[in-house]
Amino acid sequence: MEPKIFISYSWSSSVHRERVRQIADRLIGDGIDVIIDIYDLKEGNDKNAFMEKLVVDNSITKVLVMCDKTYAEKANQKIRGVGTESQIISQQVYTKVEQTKFIPILCDNDENGEPYLPVFMSSLIGIDFSTPEKENENWDQLVRLLHGQPLHKKPKLGPRPSYLNETQYESTSEPQTKFNALRQALLQNKKGVAHYRSDFLESAFSYLDSLRVRAEPESTSYEFLALKIVQDSSAMRPIRNLYCDWLLLEIEFTDANELADVLTSFYETLLILPTLPAELRSFQMNWFDAQSIFIYEVFLYSIALMIKKGAFKLINEVFTSHFLVQENEFSRHKNFVSYDHFFTSSNTIQHALSQENRYHNPVAEFIKRNADRNDVTFSDIIEADLLCFAHSCTNENINWYAAFIGYAGYYATSEIFLRATQHKGFMRLKDALGVESAHAFRAIMQKYQDSDNNIGYANGRGGFNYVKLMNLDNLDTLK
Structure with a gap:
């Protein structure tokens, strides 16, 4: 009972x-x-x-x-x-x-x-x-x-009381409770932190999984689906914030090698969200746009938090990891992907943003409007996006589109690259990107600047000054 x-x-x-x-x-x-x-x-x-x-x-x-x-x-x-x-x-x-x-x-x-x-x-x-x-x-x-469980057994999760089902979405109180327990376990250095972590991550994912499309929407019009993306994203935002709070704690208290493995498993689990549930027999790709945007957003937030906490080697672990995607309707076999798989685009969300203005990247604009944390500002998201792009330029097998670069400003310089003027700052950047030297990285990015390729046209108005954005001329020039 x-x-x-x-x-x-x-x-x-x-x-x-x-x-x-x-x-x-x-x-x-x-x-x-x-x-x-x-x-x-x-x-x-x-x-x-x-x-x-x-x-x-x-x-x-x-x-x-x-x-x-x-x-x-x-x-x-x-x-x-x-x-x-x-x-x-x-x-x-x-x-x-x-x-x-x-x-x-x-x-x-x-x-x-x-x-x-x-x-x-x-x-x-x-x-x-x-x-x-x-x-x-x-x-x-x-x-x-x-x-009624012995001390060595984890409590069994009971059914959710029906009187809490007052809105379209379930309450996030359960993941919040599990996170509070994990936080206390980390702060008090309790045994069995892995069980508290698993409890929290499973609870958070269960909430996200409840928002997956399991029946054909009432309408498949762009306007209806765009509104659903907005509503589902709003419902998922508390989990995004819990994930941010969780990562901040883990970076401080958990061994970097262990955390790298935890994050790999974490990202792989998130990749289940935009896949086709068994209940659906037919589908449209944009039915899962809210989930794809959520994964993209969480990944950028996690990179931004690692930058702020100085976890540059951990960033490189994420950049160089491969993530197993389970077999699903979109992909008939299991396969490994790089972090560029987290990038997504959506034309559907444009219909919820503006009838007058057409955005070159509607997802970037949508994430910008949802950037409401004080500890991770939209500027931090731009910087994380730029770092992902910089790393992808050093690896021909990774293609990361710098969707947020249009918000940086032509003459802006990202702080992580600005601090890399000093040798110690460049060594941190080197840890994140895995480049051999400032000269080697400068040569790679100069190639992109000279070619003025399409990746630079993030807002549809022209190329961007990578030399300025990434402080290329001044990298590693001060002791």
């Missing part, structure tokens, strides 16, 4: 009520069906009947009693609400010698450091949530208890 719990608490203050709600949401994210008045007691319901039913209901596996000072006082004095609820609970406690259904959650301590508990629960062993630190420290204990 899957865990289904009831939370009993006092409306002590708005702060306490909000904390209880957050705990409920976090439990839901960990696969536990939570019954709580905030969500389940509606206008016109009988409060007493609601309380009594849920406390004695055999389908309720556990009752969490949020014990703070106000709860203890109201229970002891049998004041309405909590008083009525506590009487029902106390009857259960006193009439059953062996009981494990009622779990005190110790939210508050007195001046002597002792937890506030109602008299009828004074002999029960509780779980200490008296501070945020204690809550995080003891969270796994509570989750494992509610799932």
